[in-house]
Amino acid sequence: MLRPLLLSAIALATLAACQREAAPPAEPAAPQTAVAPAASTHAFDPAIRAEDFADLVKTLSSDEFEGRGPGSPGEDKTVDYIKAQFERIGLKPGNGDSYFQTVPMTETTADESTSLKIDANGKPYDLKFGTDMVMGTRTGKSEVKIDGSDLVFVGYGVNAPEQKWNDYAGLDVKGKTVVMFVNDPGFHSKDESLFEGKRMTYYGRWTYKFEEAARQGAAAAIIVHDTEGASYGWDVVRGSWSGAQFDLRAADDPTPRLPAQGWITADVAKRLFADAGLDLAAEYKAANKRGFKAKPLNAKLSLDLKSKVTEKQSRNVIGVMPGSARPDEAIVYMAHWDHLGKHPEEAGDNIYNGAIDNATGVAGIIEVAGAFAAQQPKPQRSVVFLAVTLEESGLLGSKYYVAHPTIPLDKTVAVVNIDAMSVAGKTHDMTVVGFGSSELEDVLKPIADKQGRKLHAETHPEAGGFFRSDHFNFAKAGVPALYVDGGNDLVEGGVAAGEAAGKDYGDNRYHKPADEYDAATWKLDGTMDDLTAVYEVGRELSGSDKWPNWYAGNAFKAARDKMMQGK
Numbered sequence: 001m002l003r004p005l006l007l008s009a010i011a012l013a014t015l016a017a018c019q020r021e022a023a024p025p026a027e028p029a030a031p032q033t034a035v036a037p038a039a040s041t042h043a044f045d046p047a048i049r050a051e052d053f054a055d056l057v058k059t060l061s062s063d064e065f066e067g068r069g070p071g072s073p074g075e076d077k078t079v080d081y082i083k084a085q086f087e088r089i090g091l092k093p094g095n096g097d098s099y100f101q102t103v104p105m106t107e108t109t110a111d112e113s114t115s116l117k118i119d120a121n122g123k124p125y126d127l128k129f130g131t132d133m134v135m136g137t138r139t140g141k142s143e144v145k146i147d148g149s150d151l152v153f154v155g156y157g158v159n160a161p162e163q164k165w166n167d168y169a170g171l172d173v174k175g176k177t178v179v180m181f182v183n184d185p186g187f188h189s190k191d192e193s194l195f196e197g198k199r200m201t202y203y204g205r206w207t208y209k210f211e212e213a214a215r216q217g218a219a220a221a222i223i224v225h226d227t228e229g230a231s232y233g234w235d236v237v238r239g240s241w242s243g244a245q246f247d248l249r250a251a252d253d254p255t256p257r258l259p260a261q262g263w264i265t266a267d268v269a270k271r272l273f274a275d276a277g278l279d280l281a282a283e284y285k286a287a288n289k290r291g292f293k294a295k296p297l298n299a300k301l302s303l304d305l306k307s308k309v310t311e312k313q314s315r316n317v318i319g320v321m322p323g324s325a326r327p328d329e330a331i332v333y334m335a336h337w338d339h340l341g342k343h344p345e346e347a348g349d350n351i352y353n354g355a356i357d358n359a360t361g362v363a364g365i366i367e368v369a370g371a372f373a374a375q376q377p378k379p380q381r382s383v384v385f386l387a388v389t390l391e392e393s394g395l396l397g398s399k400y401y402v403a404h405p406t407i408p409l410d411k412t413v414a415v416v417n418i419d420a421m422s423v424a425g426k427t428h429d430m431t432v433v434g435f436g437s438s439e440l441e442d443v444l445k446p447i448a449d450k451q452g453r454k455l456h457a458e459t460h461p462e463a464g465g466f467f468r469s470d471h472f473n474f475a476k477a478g479v480p481a482l483y484v485d486g487g488n489d490l491v492e493g494g495v496a497a498g499e500a501a502g503k504d505y506g507d508n509r510y511h512k513p514a515d516e517y518d519a520a521t522w523k524l525d526g527t528m529d530d531l532t533a534v535y536e537v538g539r540e541l542s543g544s545d546k547w548p549n550w551y552a553g554n555a556f557k558a559a560r561d562k563m564m565q566g567k
């Protein structure tokens with residue numbers, strides 16, 4: 001995940017360095033007998049309480065849990081421990097008679113000796129993996145062959161009905177290769193009236209672009225890299241596309257997939273466009289004007305992509321508190337349990353404990369579950385507690401749950417995601433990542449007011465933080481999602497201290513073995529405020545018959561409206 005507090009404190013250049021979006025899960029260990037999770041000697045209180053929270057985080061992030069790598073012995077300990085906590089609280093199994101949901105996944109490693117051949121107006125290009133391009137397939141096929149596919153430049157590759165923007169208007173790209181820019185039309189034009197200007201929208205994400213190209217029936221899609229638009233350099237693209245790539249099995253994912261997808265460097269694009277009859281610099285001006293029309297490039301692509309494909313699996317943990325009046329309707333609290341595991345090849349401390357990221361989130365939903373269990377009157381709607389796996393590998397556990405929900409999505413009122421809580425103390429504010437998205441913010445606002453806290457957006461909305469944690473999969477499907485974080489403006493020390501704390505975490509602990517529980521420096525009073533706020537949002541929703549929606553103009557509203565039609 002990408003912490004908003006962290007984003008507020010560090011330069012975007014530094015951000016790029018930690019932006020590997022799909023970290024590898026730990027290698028699965030040899031089969032072994034399940035180990036009973038560490039028993040707590042501590043008596044838990046049903047109220048949201050710092051001591052209980054600290055105890056949960058301490059256990060989940062202990063060396064014994066080995067950094068909670070999916071497929072490792074740490075997975076067994078983690079999921080058993082979460083299940084035991086759900087049982088202690090009195091939650092029912094959330095997936096039939098089980099607390100577990102198996103998440104099958106594929107691991108695809110492209111043969112990096114593959115070259116991408118393009119014939120541009122008679123001029124041959126033989127693009128090398130890593131230096132000139134990166135390429136991969138999500139089909140689960142060990143060989144993908146494309147022979148002489150026509151290239152079409154489709155601007156930003158965006159089809160956004162609510163923005164009245166369609167780069168594919170009147171175009172048939174079946175069997176063709178689409179070439180497009182990263183980010184969205186508002187970014188490069190700096191035009192606030194287009195796609196929220198500099199702020200990254202859903203349509204700016206590279207994942208969206210490939211999915212849209214697949215819906216349009218393209219054979220392949222290529223994104224032209226630029227450092228500003230991506231918010232990271234080519235090294236990050238190369239790093240995250242080299243080696244094993246993780247995904248759900250195609251059969252478990254309702255989203256259509258491209259046979260081949262990848263990126264080319266800005267330098268390759270400049271030469272290729274020129275040889276194929278277009279001026280790249282001029283297209284950066286043309287593609288962000290309303291009425292832009294896709295243009296054929298006088299070029300053909302050929303590719304013989306071989307990959308090694310293996311299947312693995314991990315588990316989500318699901319507990320439910322059935323509603324007293326409308327048990328078929330649910331509020332979902334979610335937190336990813338996985339982290340980066342143990343790396344024996346590294347000298348020194350090589351256990352990535354992931355105390356903040358995301359033992360705090362898991363402990364947080366357990367604490368919230370306790371509060372619901374003690375609540376009088378009981379919640380009328382059901383409350384689901386979902387600890388998902390494989391977030392660090394590409395938000396896969398939540399993606400699988402959304403494709404196989406245990407309570408249907410049109411009966412799911414909202415999802416509240418907790419990913420990496422602040423432990424810097426009480427604040428005068430609260431960060432809503434993707435601020436201005438949904439009516440859930442109207443539920444949160446009076447609760448934050450009562451705590452004397454102001455709501456605001458994350459400091460760097462151009463980095464697209466809203467699209468980088470598990471709730472995003474619910475949002476894409478249409479379910480309103482709330483993703484909040486502790487604020488920046490600390491009661492002790494103000495904004496300067498808040499930013500310093502964020503920078504310290506970003507520089508010294510984020511995705512490092514040093515992300516450990518620290519009783520001496522953690523200030524949990526602010527964390528308890530955050531948990532109380534998200535609990536009260538769910539308490540409000542679970543006792544009501546309201547269905548908050550996305551705000552008008554939001555990209556996810558159409559999907560929600562469609563699923564709720566006639567209800």
Ligand SMILES: [Zn+2]
Pocket residue numbers: 001002336357358391419420
């Ligand atoms: Zn995280």
